[in-house]
Amino acid sequence: MKTREERVKWFMEDRFGLFIHWGLYSIPARGEWVRSFERLSIEDYQPFFEEFNPDKYNPREWAKAAKAAGQKYVVLTAKHHDGFCLFDSKLTDYKATNTPAGRDLIKEYVEAFREEGLKVGLYYSIIDWYHSDFPKYGDRQHPMRDNEEFKDEVTDFSRYVSYFHGQVKELLTNYGKIDVLWFDFSYDDMTGEKWEATKLVEMIRSIQPDVLIDNRLGGNIKLAEPEVYAGDFYSPEQIIPVGGILNENGEPIPWEACITLNDHWGYHSRDLNYKSPKQVVRTLVECVSKGGNFLLNVGPDARGVIPEQSLAILAKVGKWLDKNGDSIYGCTASSLAKPEWGRYTQKGRFLYAHVFDRGIGPIYFQGLKGKIKKARLLADSSELKVEVPWMAEQYSDIESGAFIHLAGAALPDEMDTVIELELID
DSSP states (O other): OOOOOHTTTTHHHHHHEOOOOOOOTTTTTTTTTTHHHHHOOHHHHHHHHHHOOOOOOHHHHHHHHHHTTTOEEEEEEEETOOBSSSSSSTTOOOBGSSTTOOOHHHHHHHHHHHHHOOOEEEEEEEESSSSTTTTTTTTTTTTTTOGGGTTOOOOOHHHHHHHHHHHHHHHHHHOOOOOOOEEOBBBBBSSSSGHHHHHHHHHOOOOOOOEBBTTTTTTTTTTSSTTSSSSSOOOOOOOOSSSSBBBBTSSBBBBBEEESHHHHHBBBBOOOOOHHHHEEEHHHHHHHTTEEEEEEEEEEOOTTTOOOOHHHHHHOOOOHHHGGGGGGTBBOOOSSSOOTTEEEETTTTTTEEEEOOOOOEEEEEETTTTTEEEEEEEEETEOOOBBTTTTTHHSSSSTTTEOOOOSSSOOSSSSSSEEEHHHHH
């Protein structure tokens, strides 16, 4: 069996993925936690099941948009916390095939994204607000957590765990190769072996040994010898780590920041607080500059359409990556300190300077005097000269610093101007 380092190799080269949250909650259009936040019962939520009919669902269009955006892999919610399954599970009737949609939506998704050459991931919620044996009253998340009717309810949690394991087996058996299994999430005492996590991971590895698993089953991925279920990568949410993530021996751990494009994961019709293409590009650069990945989320609407605003942002990010992708794919953190004008990413002897802030005067590269073989603007391959500017000997660091002058008062690309520096071996 491959080591974690061998499994994550493609992941740490691809760097940029698409997260898709989609399900019944797209109909009320108030976000994916609507059942929990509004304390909706199964009966309250049932009309959305009965009317779920995404007539414009075309995963080939989704896949084409992701590919054009420069994203290399994708993760879709096969089952979210509400327990509704987009796939044709034989273990429940609460699935897309029993709605007006009438078909296995995961099957279509997997086929469409594979056709575009993207790696395919499945999100699976280990929380389930529909299953009768999942704890309700007193739970921190469940919609019925405060409902006295459930106070004395007797449940058999082992039945739920068997169900959960069975569905994971279905997902790994019925859809060909799956590249990522994205579990969500452990909390309080609902963690680790509460989910029979070792047994689960052993089953997963027996079916698809190369699949990547996130760290949300529990355990401590930062240990020098983490638990078998601690995962292949760390998954910070809505935050970028201050530095790279290290284990207790100071060694880097693979990680992926998952971030929403607006303020919700699932479709929210009134949430128009979208991040700009510049924010997205710079966040991607920040993740890679710290040795991490960026999983950017969109939430399609009830008809199966990714909002126009989301698609427009993805398209602009894709145009930037089309010209500057060499500074992202296959790159990682540099040993150099973060420069005041932006960030560095690196791939072998190629150092990529991501210039965010033009400032006044030449761009200063601390510690690189005599180490640059060639410099060019990555977007168009135009030559840039490394030269000591006038009066630098009086006011700047000519002993160890290198300088590149960019013509004009503005940057060539205000989102992120990338200078490729080929270093002397």
